[in-house]
Amino acid sequence: MLSFDIVIVGAGGAGMMAALAASEGNDLKVAVLSKIYPTRSHTGAAQGGINAALGNRDSSDTVEKHFRDTVKGSDFLADQDAVEFFTSNMPNIINELDYYGVPFSRDENGRVAQRPFGGASSPRTCYSADKTGHVILHTLYEQCLKNNVKFFDEWFLLSLAVEDGKLDGLVAMDIRSGEIYPIQAKSVVIATGGFGRIYWNRTTNAINMTGDGTAACFDVGIPLKDPEFVQFHPTGLASTGILLSEACRGEGGYLLNKDGERFMARYAPEKMELAPRDLVSRAIETEIKEGRGFGEGIGAYVLMDLRHLGEKKILKRLPQVRELALDFEGVDLIKEPVPIRPSCHYMMGGIHVTDYKTCRTPIEGIHAAGECSCISIHGANRLGGNSVADVVLFGKFAGLGARETAKQRSFGSGRKVRKEADKWIKTFEYMRKKPKGNNLITIRNKMAETMWNNVGIFRTEKEMVEALETINQLLEDYKDAYIGDSSVRYNMAFINYVEIGNLLKLAKAVTIGAIHRKESRGSHSRGDYPKRDDKNYLKHTLIYNNGDHYTLDYLPVKITKYQPEERKY
């Protein structure tokens, strides 16, 4: 049986930082599994930047201000001890990345350049033009190559195996050969990213953001924390949902309705377009709802106007953004405003992490970092530029944490992981030969439509209860799904089948969490409970998977310094 001291699942920013930290000293056997190639990971899509209070652009900026902005942005649901740890370590991380070779844009003094971002009281977002995530991802991969990190590319996590409440190992498929392997490990780091694909096409996420690691943790009894908090990015391209960076607003872009009005004046008169994402998303949807958008139905939109920045600035600061608008919306934003609409962007919730310093979960041996996890530093709403920061910083600490765990533990019996692998081998065989059944694409599309319409930007009890019924029905339909590809080699139809199963489980958890949170906070906005309710809901949701039946629990929020106050911009 394959065995490693540490297995890291996912090779994005968090996974590769974890790999670098875990393989320090070369004394432990470390492997990284990725269902794609590392440089294809979704960290690469992050455009705008990475937050750290370096004070390069604004010397009055401090770690303290970053701390406060993050807590306020989270609508006071973030755990403040974790946020403080995060913000105070970030300046070091930037220097480390610089030392690794990240090509940061520079200011006139040769220091890392910084730009303003939504919800931040100082310009503290470090960047590399508008390809920040891309260059960080590639740099981390380079460092991993340098350190001879062992990569298993195109290996797909099927499930985790837990025996007596402790990690025994994991089961993964080598996609190319179709072989399914049990793998023993003393510790794992789950770093598999978000699951925005529960909204399928109305998301900025890559096609493979299906929450495989989150679902695997959920299945072995780790609760999902705060899954109802789904961030909608205000500026997705109207026709595809593809992301236009927040840097557009950071650089001074205007949002206009069909009357040519800068409508943000109504919602955030001081911050205008630089208000946080949840506020701007709702503002746009409200404009559309009240008839001040262009077009109708799912195709409705407002405009983002960058023309006043001038050609030179656009080409220098936002070259990729311009290209995206040209290629995917057919608009040259030097000459015309571009149609935009909110698009699902980020999951604040995820795998319940119980200790931010080691990123461990309630199950011994399992650690998690990045978007798949909930530590929680983003609370009810994440600030732009805090996500790449989150992945590199907590990726590193998860790697160190997994190292400690691996040193303290010995291998499990291997019985559970072998049994689990046998189960998957049978499932694969069965699905390959199954001659008919329900269409997976139909199931997936129905899920996405339901989630977008009923558990989207605006939510009410009635609609969400309907959504839950639909998702439950789809979970039933899924049991008799048909994949239509009998081959062993590179069977993407089977991979998609497992992915859609993961999405359905997570969509159900999002819906249940949202139904039970009878208040509006951050990205979770309810028409029937429009106010934030600290008395009853200043707490984290925990959802447990007990088979078909999910159970709910709550956990207090850690408040150290900043008492909840009304969030105004």
Added chain:
Amino acid sequence: MEKVICRIKRYDGVKEWYQEYDLPYEKGKTILWALTKIREELDPTLTFSSGCRHAICGSCAVRVNGNAFLACKTSLDHLLSTFETHRLTFEPLNNFKVIRDLVVDWKPKFEKMKEVKPWLIPSKDGDKSNGFRQSAKDFHKISSPTDCILCGVCASECNQLSLNQDEYLDPFILNKAYRFAVDSRDAAPEEHIRPILENGLWKCFHCMQCVSKCPKEIDLASENAYLRQATMNMGERANKGARHAYAFVEDVKNKGRLNEVTLPLKTEGFINTMSRIPFAFRLIKKGKINPFHLPKAVEGIQEVRKIYEFAQGEKES
């Protein structure tokens, strides 16, 4: 036009075949749209890879009618009008091993990439706790090469690579070496450049396919020119490529034109040139070269030499 015929090269690990799928024409759609539609509505066994759908992950490069494109950002309308046909042939990238249908194997490429030490060898000006200072101008030098998304389009189009998989490095690997060689934070540019020299740096055909097809418009040809100059500055002049370059420079400086008779001698040396005598005879016979033609200096040779002096001055200043 009512329909688009997609003719796709299939491979299941054993056999290869072409399979046709008809799609209704829709305005403004991409290659990736077509592939996805086929997989979801017509044939779930069709295998290809894609990720971000907005030209940053590099997963979805394929060949259409013999040319490599990034599927997500290339519109079908563009292809239909370029090739003036409604029948498009899809094939996996060239110069890669195919795994299944349109999916290719990247593993050997990443292994090969390690040759050039594709990571920063940090100079003493920085450290892990303070990072570096780097001027905006120096950032600018690495800005374009770090746009590379490792999609493999350049490798697919590379004609030298088609002949020479084992002794030539893919254009994106050259780009990686260049990216670190010009990074002001790197302490050892030669360590990135030397492996390129040892792996056929001078073999590039200048066909420019990599440059014209790169979806990120990276100027790989200029990077290649830089790397060649850098090797000569490193003192690596005892090779055909460098000698050829110097022969050009000297001939033009002396006469304002090339002397095609002496060029092979200067490039390949006496012995190697002798081995080409039969070939030279055939050329003479066909009237392609005239061994008795010893070119005189062109009119205005003084002006040519002034250009040299000027360029030399620029370089030194």
